Amino acid sequence: MTASLTRSTTKQAHHMRSRHAKARIFAKFCGLVTWLGTALLLVLLWQIFSDGLRWLDIDFLRSFPSRFPERAGILSALAGTLWLISLVAIIAIPVGVATAIYIEEFGGKGKLVKIIDINISNLAGVPSIVYGIIGLTLFVRGLQLERSLISGALTMSLLILPVIIIASREAIRTVPDSIRHAAIALGATQWQTVWSHVLPASFPGILTGVILGLSRAIGETAPLIMIGALTYVAFVPEGPMDSFTALPIQIFNWVSRPQEEFHELAAAAIIVLLVVLLSMNSLAIFIRHKMEKKLQ
């Protein structure tokens, strides 16, 4: 009897050991996979910088595209991207924030708000190329805005509106009701309450959403190709009705050429694009930090 008892304890101990070994291997495996995934960012950045850094100088920023790699630059693409992003900001921020305010503060719990709500979350999942087709049909051909900056900006605005609306709603929802009640109790109207209390309090969150949306607009390529942003532009656009090119388009154009030099130029343009994206994000973080301090 003692012998069989010992045998079953050793069996149990063995079983326990294998269960714990399994747990350790699983934890190690998950960790390994995660860190490998994270390392992909390094591989990606290394590839871009090792390819593109040597082409990146002041002349690269000051020159127009060219079929000779050593003379090619991104002046028109950079200018186009800056134009585009300014126009998108002017169009999409007011409309997006206003929509969020309406839904959260004025809409009530009616059917309309429910429909708008479902509608926005579905719009967020529509592929960007579909927005491009709508832009082509509605703005370029329908409203005859041609292949201009304003067509591109309107298309991009439609694309990023759901991002701005969803983030702004989240931000507005985190403002405590006590702030609204205090303002109303002091005789403020509903709009005065929103404008002077709810919006300032939710500003950091709204700003994050706006930056997220604009970053998306800077990097999107497919809709611009659809509305026909040009790939070769040897001038800087001077108004919203001018035709244009943009950084992602220029990158796409260079990547799709077979020559090695143009791939390296694409990498240099990608560095510029990433710098634009990063500086926007750091600006947002900086402003958010300042605002949060002030509000406390």
Added chain:
Amino acid sequence: MSRARHLPSITNGQVRWHESLIQGGLGFCALISIITTATIIFILTRESVGFFQVIPVKDFLFGTSWVPMFEPSSFGVLPLLWGTLVITVGAALICIPIGLASAIYLSEYASAKQRSIIKPVLELLAGIPTVVYGYFALTFVTPALQYLFPDIQVFNALSGSIVVGIMVLPMVATLSDNALRAVPDSLRQGAYALGATSYEVTTQVVVPAGLSGIIASFLLAISRAIGETMAVTLAAGATPNLSFTFLESIQTMTAYIVQVSMGDTPAGGVAYQTMFAVAGLLFVITLLLNVIATFILKRYREVYQ
């Protein structure tokens, strides 16, 4: 949620007029999103109807040959659908296991410091424009694959799948991490108290409890992969292909739309209208996946109090 509606409003005519004007303006902005959806559906339907008057729906959906530009033309969408499926399946094989393992590591094992490194990296990866992934496919992934498979084509489905998988990986990891973190600690502690190991707690308690969120994250990532355009256009090429191979060039629905818009196809012709029929199909597929994902999230969410 008009939190202030029941409170007495100010009975000053001018203020009231001012208020309703503002409210009207805000309401109009809110309507823009509905108008957008209506416009998308209207435009896609109108042009597709024109297309289907020439080409029967049956020939479009079940035809196995896609030759829209040359005579004799043929408009069977299956090769494009197949191309999209190949890319999506490949991307899912990469992003689902790696994304789920990362989410488990983030929520169950990683220390606060490890999280503070991994989360921002995932955000950065998610914010990188898709054309950059296209560049990465052509200059890094494809050459690496050529080393492994010497007879692989320059444009191939495998390279496209890999970069699309990497691209949607942050989405799976982040959304699944959120789902796992929403599982209350008392469940974990209960299982540990019964003597379960961390592996058993994770696979038999935590993952099943967060399953609705995890599945929804898979569906959203797959929907993103289906709609992805630039990376597959650059990496996978433009050859409508029905054969099952990852090593050859294929064409996805999105890459086809880009091809038409970059060429000088005259507006109004059947070849031009194919763009809308294909885009309509793309819209319906991604919409269905998104609706199912939302439904699963709402219907099967375990609510803990």
